[in-house]
Amino acid sequence: MPKIVDHEERRREVLSAASTVIVRDGIDAATSRAIAKEAGLSNGVLGHYFTDKDEILLSALRHSHQRIRARITRRVEGLTGLAALREVLLDNLPLDAERDQETRLEISFWSRSLAVERLAAVQRAEAAELRAAVRQLLEQARTAGEIRTDDDLGVVAERLLALVDGLSLRSLLYPDQLGRAELERILITTLEAL
């Protein structure tokens, strides 16, 4: 009887291996060969699951985002407006080992997205979803009188997300300058000033 291989399970293993290689060695090093080796599979087997390297990378990004979305959904349960916004944005900072890895994966994609349109399209779609969620929570916060700013809330959302991206990046590049406690404090005081 042939060995039964669970296709979805194997696919998840490949994605997990891809994330490990990207985070540890950089996106440059995430070749099909390196990912297969990390997953303990032969190079040829990878082709049954993914057509090329970019498809593996895209799937790893989407997989990571699904996990983040599920976590945030749990985190904001029962919250609205500013309280929910605070949780969403804090969750996007690398405040623990899991989110540190997620942020490294994200940063790797930023530079590749600038060169590969197929990745850029996914990056834009995923970013649009987060931007819309942040904007909606800002509108709830304004309606509830929790924030005072008269600025266009689309611009406020973009500014907050830029701060989150910049803080995330800098805390990984310059951990001596920007520790986790500082990171959290900067975001919270920025929200309090809205």
Place this chain on the structure above:
Amino acid sequence: MPKIVDHEERRREVLSAASTVIVRDGIDAATSRAIAKEAGLSNGVLGHYFTDKDEILLSALRHSHQRIRARITRRVEGLTGLAALREVLLDNLPLDAERDQETRLEISFWSRSLAVERLAAVQRAEAAELRAAVRQLLEQARTAGEIRTDDDLGVVAERLLALVDGLSLRSLLYPDQLGRAELERILITTLEAL
């Protein structure tokens, strides 16, 4: 008589070719072979100027930073405090084609710095210089009564630079959401609120 080749001139050509390849095709694609091809040189010749790919990339980053420093020095001539700070930070945003290219180079290095310690060390040293300059200008601005914030100015500097990095990144990834005018306006209103 042998053809006289100006070593420094040839080195600059290689760096310029490296920047072109990184910005156009991504840092992944910036192999020694691709850089040599872009510079119109044979692969072997590159070895006379640089020991390996990372040395080429590092030199391209340093070369870009030198150009930025020279431009900023001209731009802040005769200015101090908040006025000088505004020029320094605005200069760090991709508000024209030249700075768009510089920002793409920078973003490419972020992800590679996370994986290659040798690049990370240079990234940290270069970032420390800019951080110190921003902090010094904030201190001048406070002494001159141009800003009201009671926050630690080291933290304010880090927050401003995080915003600049995040805005720069997002304006390249999502140009439809964050145009150059918006980018400039967000930075200026952030400085006015200090």
